[in-house]
Amino acid sequence: MTTDGRLARGARTRTAVLDTAVALATEAGLDGLSLGQLAETLGVSKSGLFAHWRSKEELQLATIERAREQWAEQVVAPAMRAPRGVRRLWALHVSRLDFYAAAVLPGGCFFANAEFEYNARPGPVHDRLAELLAEWIAFVERLGTEAITAGELAAEVDVRQLAYEFEAVGLSAVMRSRLLPSESAYPFARRAVLDRLRAACPDPTLLPED
Amino acid sequence: MTTDGRLARGARTRTAVLDTAVALATEAGLDGLSLGQLAETLGVSKSGLFAHWRSKEELQLATIERAREQWAEQVVAPAMRAPRGVRRLWALHVSRLDFYAAAVLPGGCFFANAEFEYNARPGPVHDRLAELLAEWIAFVERLGTEAITAGELAAEVDVRQLAYEFEAVGLSAVMRSRLLPSESAYPFARRAVLDRLRAACPDPTLLPED
Numbered sequence: 577m578t579t580d581g582r583l584a585r586g587a588r589t590r591t592a593v594l595d596t597a598v599a600l601a602t603e604a605g606l607d608g609l610s611l612g613q614l615a616e617t618l619g620v621s622k623s624g625l626f627a628h629w630r631s632k633e634e635l636q637l638a639t640i641e642r643a644r645e646q647w648a649e650q651v652v653a654p655a656m657r658a659p660r661g662v663r664r665l666w667a668l669h670v671s672r673l674d675f676y677a678a679a680v681l682p683g684g685c686f687f688a689n690a691e692f693e694y695n696a697r698p699g700p701v702h703d704r705l706a707e708l709l710a711e712w713i714a715f716v717e718r719l720g721t722e723a724i725t726a727g728e729l730a731a732e733v734d735v736r737q738l739a740y741e742f743e744a745v746g747l748s749a750v751m752r753s754r755l756l757p758s759e760s761a762y763p764f765a766r767r768a769v770l771d772r773l774r775a776a777c778p779d780p781t782l783l784p785e786d
Numbered sequence: 787m788t789t790d791g792r793l794a795r796g797a798r799t800r801t802a803v804l805d806t807a808v809a810l811a812t813e814a815g816l817d818g819l820s821l822g823q824l825a826e827t828l829g830v831s832k833s834g835l836f837a838h839w840r841s842k843e844e845l846q847l848a849t850i851e852r853a854r855e856q857w858a859e860q861v862v863a864p865a866m867r868a869p870r871g872v873r874r875l876w877a878l879h880v881s882r883l884d885f886y887a888a889a890v891l892p893g894g895c896f897f898a899n900a901e902f903e904y905n906a907r908p909g910p911v912h913d914r915l916a917e918l919l920a921e922w923i924a925f926v927e928r929l930g931t932e933a934i935t936a937g938e939l940a941a942e943v944d945v946r947q948l949a950y951e952f953e954a955v956g957l958s959a960v961m962r963s964r965l966l967p968s969e970s971a972y973p974f975a976r977r978a979v980l981d982r983l984r985a986a987c988p989d990p991t992l993l994p995e996d
Contacts, residue, residue, distance in 0.1 A: 602906060603906050603907065605815060605817065605903060607815065607818070608817070682906055683905065683906035684905055684906060688902055689902045689903070689905075691902075691961050691965060692898055692899045692901075692902040692903070692961055693815060693899070693902070693903065694965075695893065695894055695899075695960075695961050695964035695965055696812060696813050696892055696893035696894060696964060697813065702965070705965060706965040706966060709962070709965050709966060710966060713966075713970075736970075736974065737974055737977055737978065740955075740958070740971075740974035740975070740978065741951075741955065741974075741978050743958060744954040744955050744957065744958035744959075744975075744978070745950075745951065745954050747954065747957065747958050747961075748950070748953060748954030748957050748958070749954075750905075751901050751902055751905050751957075752919070754905035754906060755901060755904075755905055755912070755915060755916040755919050756916060756919060756920060756923075760923075760946075761950075764946065764947055764950035764951075765950070765954075767947055768947065768950065768951050768954070
């Protein structure tokens with residue numbers, strides 16, 4: 577096998593291990609993640625994992641980056657296929673709710689869980705989660721601004737306010753759908769954002785009625 | 787000391803211990819709570835605590851009940867002094883945001899953290915959290931129904947939808963105010979509910995303008 581081949585295989589293994597770590601963290605918590613537990617789940621030696629990540633914190637930070645890639649691929653990418661403007665914003669909300677409803681991760685949402693787990697624990701994990709939350713909010717705001725520029729949302733819409741509500745409604749849906757019957761979560765989460773967008777859209781026919 | 791006196795003193799001690807447990811759980815997680823750690827924090831013997839709670843799960847369940855009392859006293863009770871109707875609903879939201887902003891608990895919100903921590907962990911803790919979430923949502927819905935009955939919210943308002951958004955906006959505020967600057971949380975959380983209530987209220991002068 578060539579060096580390139582070994583590197584490619586190593587990267588695939590690393591990604592597969594981190595996918596398991598992302599899923600585990602949604603159940604046991606990001607703090608509950610350990611090299612030992614991960615090795616046991618995967619049926620590999622702890623020393624093999626230790627070659628990739630020297631400490632629990634390194635593993636946690638790598639897991640966060642993998643969760644971000646997964647979110648980009650599975651939630652953001654499908655939404656980017658919708659036309660720029662109010663339909664893309666709506667597609668992003670639907671894509672997120674679909675991701676939750678499909679139970680891709682056993683514990684719902686990696687980021688929602690980790691954000692609540694680490695909101696009061698200072699350190700590199702907290703700081704990286706904060707950066708990614710700010711990045712996500714800025715992304716939603718940018719889609720809002722694009723919709724205004726396209727004339728598909730009223731110019732007076734406060735995109736920061738819109739992004740706050742958009743994010744809150746999605747965040748609540750994943751938790752509620754796990755603790756209570758999912759009918760008490762998704763239909764309301766869908767309606768909340770749809771009402772908000774339709775009310776601010778000069779041409780509501782761009783959006784579904786319900 | 788009389789038996790009554792001893793019982794009263796015992797109940798006070800129990801409450802004080804559980805107050806510490808509630809606060810600890812918001813930082814270490816409800817799963818991170820242990821009789822050993824609690825004893826160490828309080829500077830008492832583990833065996834003394836063991837007389838009250840025989841297992842970690844018993845302690846967790848007792849801590850949940852204490853957090854519920856605290857929420858009733860510090861969030862719900864102040865709001866109940868507002869007149870029945872739309873002003874009480876608004877007072878409840880303000881009271882909740884004030885509770886978060888005052889940093890009564892070091893890790894923000896006991897229930898928000900525990901709900902995300904336990905959403906995928908079956909068992910008595912999960913089930914009790916689910917019951918209390920359902921109870922809280924039903925309470926918010928009841929205040930909405932009272933506001934409609936009082937003619938202070940339009941009859942066509944869907945109180946289940948209103949309660950979903952009310953809860954989502956508050957939930958998001960406590961997490962965001964810890965991970966990001968609090969100005970990126972509370973003003974938007976306030977505005978979101980105020981806009982919603984004012985838009986549905988035949989007499990918006992019952993509510994503040996901002």
